[in-house]
Amino acid sequence: MSLMSLCTWVEGTPIGLFVRESLWGFPTLVAIHILGLAVSAGTVVWFDLRLLGVSMRRSPVSAVYRQLMPWAFGGFFVMFVTGSLLVSGAATAAYGNLYFRIKGSALLLAGANALVYHAVTERRIAQWDGAERPPLAARMAGLISVALWAIVIVAGRMMSYTLYSH
Amino acid sequence: MTMLAPFFARLQSSGVATTIGQSQLLTGLLSSIHLLGLALLVGGTLVSSLRLLGVILPDRPVAEVTGAPGRGIVIGLVISVVSGLLLFAPRASTAVQNGIFQVKMLLLSAAALFYFAFYRNVARGGDDARLRLRFTGALGIVLWFGVVLAGCAFILLE
Numbered sequence: 001m002s003l004m005s006l007c008t009w010v011e012g013t014p015i016g017l018f019v020r021e022s023l024w025g026f027p028t029l030v031a032i033h034i035l036g037l038a039v040s041a042g043t044v045v046w047f048d049l050r051l052l053g054v055s056m057r058r059s060p061v062s063a064v065y066r067q068l069m070p071w072a073f074g075g076f077f078v079m080f081v082t083g084s085l086l087v088s089g090a091a092t093a094a095y096g097n098l099y100f101r102i103k104g105s106a107l108l109l110a111g112a113n114a115l116v117y118h119a120v121t122e123r124r125i126a127q128w129d130g131a132e133r134p135p136l137a138a139r140m141a142g143l144i145s146v147a148l149w150a151i152v153i154v155a156g157r158m159m160s161y162t163l164y165s166h
Numbered sequence: 167m168t169m170l171a172p173f174f175a176r177l178q179s180s181g182v183a184t185t186i187g188q189s190q191l192l193t194g195l196l197s198s199i200h201l202l203g204l205a206l207l208v209g210g211t212l213v214s215s216l217r218l219l220g221v222i223l224p225d226r227p228v229a230e231v232t233g234a235p236g237r238g239i240v241i242g243l244v245i246s247v248v249s250g251l252l253l254f255a256p257r258a259s260t261a262v263q264n265g266i267f268q269v270k271m272l273l274l275s276a277a278a279l280f281y282f283a284f285y286r287n288v289a290r291g292g293d294d295a296r297l298r299l300r301f302t303g304a305l306g307i308v309l310w311f312g313v314v315l316a317g318c319a320f321i322l323l324e
Contacts, residue, residue: 026322027318027319027322027323030318030322031315031318031319031322034201034314034318035311035314035315037201037205038204038205038208038209038212038311038314039208039209039212041205041209042205042206042208042209042210042212042213043209043212043213045205045206045209045238046209046210046213046234046235046238049234054234055233055234055235055238056223056226056230056231056233056234058226058230059223059226059230059231063223063226064223067222067223068213068222071212071216071222149205150202153198153201153202153205154195154198154201154202156201157194157197157198157201158194158195158198161190161193161194161197162190162194
């Protein structure tokens with residue numbers, strides 16, 4: 001099954017039909033999606049800014065991570081589920097939409113950036129956990145994350161304007 | 167509102183409003199900037215308020231955790247208001263008569279007033295009485311998330 005025929009199939013499922021045709025389904029999902037985004041990106045950015053040495057400079061990086069990430073992951077889960085449901089209603093149009101592709105790519109890159117941070121940079125955190133200005137690799141991870149999340153937000157909004165006209 | 171109707175009509179027919187209203191790209195970009203400002207504002211409020219509520223980093227001083235998010239709240243508010251005004255201009259006359267938009271503006275005014283008159287001082291003041299911190303944190307979250315929900319409802323149900 002090609003990706004396009006998968007999109008056509010998803011659009012025809014009861015969920016796809018509900019999202020597309022229900023009067024309240026779509027706006028409710030968008031509202032929850034934006035709240036999830038605000039919680040997810042809104043908390044991730046303050047950890048990224050800690051990595052950059054801009055926020056909570058006297059708190060250990062590991063403590064800021066431990067306290068903020070459950071909120072970021074919770075928000076991301078809500079955003080991912082509602083986002084998937086929203087796409088199911090317009091899957092074929094989203095498939096060819098440039099902004100959808102940019103958003104998806106930025107999300108994947110943000111995930112890869114987080115993986116590299118955990119697998120490589122964080123391994124020596126004991127040496128810089130309390131540093132007001134973490135090492136270059138950690139600052140770069142923070143900067144890349146902020147930039148990618150900004151791209152996710154802008155591409156997501158542009159996608160909404162080009163797919164749904166609002 | 168009737169007294170201000172000519173003003174909103176003039177705003178809507180201005181060159182800036184017409185240019186924005188006729189361009190889907192410009193409207194989309196302004197809306198993106200509006201959402202970026204909102205993420206900074208609401209995220210800053212959430213982090214700051216969760217500390218006031220004693221939910222995150224309870225062993226760290228309040229001012230240490232809320233300092234940078236406080237600056238994020240103000241920067242996010244300025245970005246959201248400026249981009250919001252530019253998005254408002256092309257639909258000024260119809261928007262001011264919309265009940266959901268009026269609720270959004272009311273909540274926005276209440277949230278901004280609460281932030282500058284009360285919240286900011288409590289967040290800066292450090293480890294104050296616990297009840298005062300918790301009340302401030304909870305009301306901050308309720309008001310700003312209320313603004314976001316009203317904004318979503320306005321765009322989607324307009």
